[in-house]
Amino acid sequence: MKRNLAYALFITLIAVASCSFTNQTAENFENDDKDKLLLDLITYVLEKGHYEPKDIDDDFSVSVFEDFIEILDPTKRYFLEEDIKEFEQYKFQIDDQIKNTEIAFFNVVHERLMERMQQAKEIYKEVLEVPFDYGRKEKIDIDYEKMPFADSRKDLKERWRKQLKYATLGTYDSKIKRIETPEETDEEPMTKERAEIDSRESTRKTLDEFFDFVDDTERKDWFVQYINTIVDEFDPHTYYFAPDDKEKFDMSMSGKFEGIGARLQKKPEGAKIVEIISGGPVWRNQQLEVGDEIIKVGQDGEEPINIVGMRLDDAIKLIKGPQGTIVDLTVRKVDGSLDVISITRDVVELEESFAKSTKIQKDDIRYGLIHLPKFYVDFDDYSERNAATDVAKEVERLKTEGVEGLVLDLRDNGGGSLKTVVEMAGLFIKDGPVVQVQSSGKKKEVYEDKDERIQWDGPLVILVNELSASASEILAAAMQDYKRAVVIGSEQTFGKGTVQNVIPLDNIVRSNDHGKLGAIKLTTQKFYRINGGSTQLEGVKSDVVVPDRYSYIDLGERDQSNPLKWDKITPADYKPWDGYIDYEQTLASSNKRMAGNAQIALIEENAKWLKAEQEETKISLNYSDYKVEEQKDKEKLDYFKTLSEYDNKLSFSSLKYEEALFTKDSVLREKRNRWHQNLAKDVYVEEAVNVLQDLKINNIKNGKLASVKG
Structure with a gap:
C-alpha cells in the first residue's frame, strides 16, 4: 500500500512537472547553470508535493539566512561580525531569490567563507606556535549559539586560542599520564614540556588534515548544503540527495551497506549519534550509545582529524570505509567523559535486525x-x-x-x-x-x-x-x-x-544537459x-x-x-x-x-546528573581544575556503575x-x-x-x- 501511494504521488508529480519543465529546460535554463535548475526544481516539488508546504516569504528568508550561516560556521571561528552585517542585505531577499532562481546570497557567502577559511589556516598556525599555559585560570564557553561573531582578527585569534587549547587539553593529559607509566615505544622520558609540545603538534597535524579535507570540497558540495538548508525549513525528514548520495541511499535501503551502523546528526561540537542500527558494528561493539558525540575521527591508529565545525556529510565520509578496516572515534560520552573507541567497519548483520x-x-x-x-x-x-x-x-x-x-x-x-x-x-x-x-x-x-x-x-x-x-x-x-x-x-x-517518499528529479526534466540531478525525500x-x-x-x-x-x-x-x-x-x-x-x-x-x-x-538520579552535565557549557582550561573535574566525574560514574x-x-x-x-x-x-x-x-x-x-x-x-x- 505504501509503495502504491509513493508511485501514485510520483506519477502525479511527473505529470504536473513534465508540463512545467519540458519546455522551460530549453527556454529558461539555456543560459543558467545546474545550481539554478536544481533550485527551481526542488522548490517546485516542495510546493506541489509536500504535506504541509510553507510560504516562501520574508520569515522563511530569515530562517534560511540564519540556518545557513550557522551550518557553515557553527563554532563562529570563520566569519567576522562585519561579514554578517554585509550578508544581512540578503536577509529578507532570499525568498525572492528562490522564486527567481537567483543564488546571489549563496555566491557571496560561499566566496567569503573560502576567504575566511584561508585566513583561518594562518590563525591556527600562529596560535599553535605559542605554548599553552595550563596553569592559567581561564574558561571556555562552548554555548556557541549564544556567542556573538568576532569583531576583529585579534578577537577571532583569541577565540581560536581557547578552542585549540580546549581541543588539546585531553591529549596533553594523556601524555602527562605517561610520565608515571611510560610506554615501551617512548624513545625518551616524557616530561611536562615535551607533553605540551607533542600535544600541540598533534593538534596542528589534525588541523592540517582537516583543512586539506576542506580544500578538496568542491563548490557543488557547498551548494548542496545550501539547498538542504532551504529544504530543511519544511521539516526535518525532507532532504535533497545529490546524485552520489542518492546511490548510497538506495544501497542502504536494500540493507547492503558498509560502515559503523549509526545515524548521525550535526551538532556544533561534533556529530551526535541519534540511532544505532541493530546488527551493525556499533551495536555489536556495545561501547557507543545514542547521545554520544563524535569529535575526532582517525584511521586505524593514525592521527585523528577533528570534525568539530566540519560539514556532516564530510564527517561521515571519514567515518565510513571498506569492510574490515578500523576507525578510531574520539567520543564525548553522554556523561561528559572523553573516550577513544575503535570500531571495525562491517556490513550490518541482517539476522540481528x-x-x-x-x-x-x-x-x-x-x-x-x-x-x-x-x-x-x-x-x-x-x-x-x-x-x-x-x-x-x-x-x-x-x-x-x-x-x-x-x-x-x-x-x-x-x-x-x-x-x-x-x-x-x-x-x-x-x-x-x-x-x-x-x-x-x-x-x-x-x-x-x-x-x-x-x-x-x-x-x-x-x-x-x-x-x-x-x-x-x-x-x-x-x-x-x-x-x-x-x-x-x-x-x-x-x-x-x-x-516520506523519494522523488527522482531526473524523471521530471526532459532534455537535461546537466547530468544527474539526484532526488528529494519528501x-x-x-x-x-x-x-x-x-x-x-x-x-x-x-x-x-x-x-x-x-x-x-x-x-x-x-x-x-x-x-x-x-x-x-x-x-x-x-x-x-x-x-x-x-x-x-x-x-x-x-x-x-x-x-x-x-x-x-x-x-532517575543518573538521568538528572547527565542533564546537568550537558547543561554545563563553561569549561575550565586550567589543567589542575580539569583533573579535579575528571576525578569528580569518575567517582560519579563509578557510583552509577x-x-x-x-x-x-x-x-x-x-x-x-x-x-x-x-x-x-x-x-x-x-x-x-x-x-x-x-x-x-x-x-x-x-x-x-x-x-x-x-x-x-x-x-x-x-x-x-x-x-x-x-
Missing part, C-alpha cells in the same frame, strides 16, 4: 518476550521474510512452550513498513482500524485489520522508549487505544508521525491514531512511565529542526478490547511499584527450535547468551512481567482468563 524471542521464568509461570528491532519487509517480494510473519511465528513457538503472557519489546525500534504494522496489530485484535493516514488536501485513509483471527489473546505488554519511532508508535498507539496492551516505558516515544503524509490524535511530536505516552538515562535529555522529534505540529482528526470507528478485568487497577499497581523501586530511583549490576531475578532461556541450532552455530549461542545476560539486568522487563502477572491474576479472580492456546 530480525525478530527474536525468549522464554522468561518467574516462580512456576512462564512468559514470553519478542524483541523487534525494526519493521522490516522486502518490498520486491513480500512473501519473503518480513516483521509481521516473523512475529507471528515467534508467537506460535512461544504458545507451544506454554507461555501465559507476552512482552513485545519495541525499544530503540525506529520503524519501517506500514503494511507490517497493520498485519502485526491483527495478531492481537479480532479486526478493526489500526492507523489513519492523511494526505494533504485529500480524504483520510483508514488502514484496517480485516482478518478476524486472533493469534494471541492473552495478557500483552509493549515496551517503548524515546527512540521508538514511526511504525513502532503506530502499533503501540493502536494497542493502547484498544486497551489491548499496557504500554511501559519513557514518558513519550520519539514522535515521528510523518511519511514528507507527503501524516499518521494519526485511531482515536484521532497524531503521533507527530507527542509520540505515544506510556501507561506506566519508567524513567531511563535519556529522560531529561533532548531527544526525538522535538529536538529536530522545524518539525510538523501535532494535531488531530476525527477518530476511527473502533471498540476497545474487553479481554481484561481491572485494567485500570493494573496500571495503578504498576505505577505504585515503580514509585518505590530503588533501581528506578537510581536511574551499580546500575549494570542489577539482578531482576528472572530466568531467561531460548526456545527449543533455537537450542537445536546451537549445536551447529556457536556464534548464535553466544549472541543469545549475551542477550539473556542483559535482560537479566533489565528492570523494565521485570516490571513488564509484573504487569503480565497482575493482568493474569485479576482475570483469574474474576473468573475470566484469556485463552493462550491455539
